[in-house]
Amino acid sequence: xxxxxxxxxxxxxxxxxxxxxxxxxxxxxxxxxxxxxxxxxxxxxxxxxxxxxxxxxxxxxxxxxxxxxxxxxxxxxxxxxxxxxxxxxxxxxxxxxxxxxxxxxxxxxxxx
Amino acid sequence: xxxxxxxxxxxxxxxxxxxxxxxxxxxxxxxxxxxxxxxxxxxxxxxxxxxxxxxxxxxxxxxxxxxxxxxxxxxxxxxxxxxxxxxxxxxxxxxxxxxxxxxxxxxxxxxxxxxxxxxxxxxxxxxxxxxxxxxxxxxxxxxxxx
Numbered sequence: 001x002x003x004x005x006x007x008x009x010x011x012x013x014x015x016x017x018x019x020x021x022x023x024x025x026x027x028x029x030x031x032x033x034x035x036x037x038x039x040x041x042x043x044x045x046x047x048x049x050x051x052x053x054x055x056x057x058x059x060x061x062x063x064x065x066x067x068x069x070x071x072x073x074x075x076x077x078x079x080x081x082x083x084x085x086x087x088x089x090x091x092x093x094x095x096x097x098x099x100x101x102x103x104x105x106x107x108x109x110x111x112x
Numbered sequence: 113x114x115x116x117x118x119x120x121x122x123x124x125x126x127x128x129x130x131x132x133x134x135x136x137x138x139x140x141x142x143x144x145x146x147x148x149x150x151x152x153x154x155x156x157x158x159x160x161x162x163x164x165x166x167x168x169x170x171x172x173x174x175x176x177x178x179x180x181x182x183x184x185x186x187x188x189x190x191x192x193x194x195x196x197x198x199x200x201x202x203x204x205x206x207x208x209x210x211x212x213x214x215x216x217x218x219x220x221x222x223x224x225x226x227x228x229x230x231x232x233x234x235x236x237x238x239x240x241x242x243x244x245x246x247x248x249x250x251x252x253x254x255x256x257x258x
Contacts, residue, residue, distance in 0.1 A: 001134040001155070001156070002128050002135045002137075002153060002155050002156065003134075003136050003137070003154060003156045003157070003158060003253070004137045004139050004151050004156070004183075005138055005157075005158050005160065006146060006157060006158070006159050006178070007139075007141065007159060007160030007171070007191075008160075008162075008170050009141035009142065010141075011160040011161065011162055011191060012162075012191040012217070013138065013139070014138050015191075015223060015246075016160055016217070016249075017137075017138040018138070018232065018234075019233055019234050020250055020253075021136040022234055023234075023246065023247050023250040024136075024253070024254065027250070027254065028254070030133055030134070031133040032133060032134045033131055033133055033134070033135040033136070034135075034138065035124060035135065035137045037121065037124055037137055037138060037140055038138055038140050038141055040141070045230065045231075046234075048232045048235055051230045059120070061120075062120060064120065064123070065123065077122055078123075079126050079130075083126075083127050084131070086127065087131065095235075096234075101127070103120060103121050103124065104120060104121070
């Protein structure tokens with residue numbers, strides 16, 4: 001089950017995403033991964049972390065990237081380690097067993 | 113967006129593809145970020161719309177885009193419906209645009225109260241009607257939607 005939740009800002013997409021992830025984790029008793037890809041991330045709070053805890057989370061670092069040059073000369077960006085390693089190393093545990101990965105905030109005026 | 117973050121973001125698709133457990137991606141808000149890279153390996157896209165025209169129009173464009181990206185199951189979830197009239201307007205719009213409406217979540221003040229309190233809706237009041245509808249949505253998804 002791989003689900004993307006889309007919507008305009010303010011539509012409630014994060015409320016749906018976080019609550020859905022927790023309810024699926026509670027009933028399935030297996031790990032559910034939640035990826036916060038919003039550049040104004042606030043999925044952590046919906047997953048049950050406190051504001052204080054949510055405020056200290058670090059986004060995935062660029063060390064997980066690996067650039068390789070294909071035979072064609074094109075440079076491709078790949079994961080430098082397996083998703084399991086990324087999740088165990090950088091994933092944040094939340095109360096219902098959902099593991100959170102944060103893609104990072106966009107602070108630049110020219111964002112987008 | 114700085115280069116490192118953009119590059120890390122580009123790997124969401126690869127993460128989603130290779131990770132074996134259920135995965136939920138809270139996408140970047142708005143239409144312009146629904147790129148192939150991020151959504152390439154999801155099997156389901158839920159588009160959250162509110163019962164006003166611009167939100168539904170954006171939802172319709174996302175729906176088209178999701179289908180063009182080859183996502184097998186693209187569904188609409190209506191949120192913050194305030195009345196039976198809202199429900200009808202949402203249903204009618206989805207029908208006209210051939211969008212599948214999977215759930216309707218009513219306006220629920222416990223969501224705003226939870227937000228003000230800085231607590232997750234599920235922890236603030238798990239008996240709220242919005243949470244109940246999301247639970248029903250979770251059941252629908254688990255039982256394999258089609």
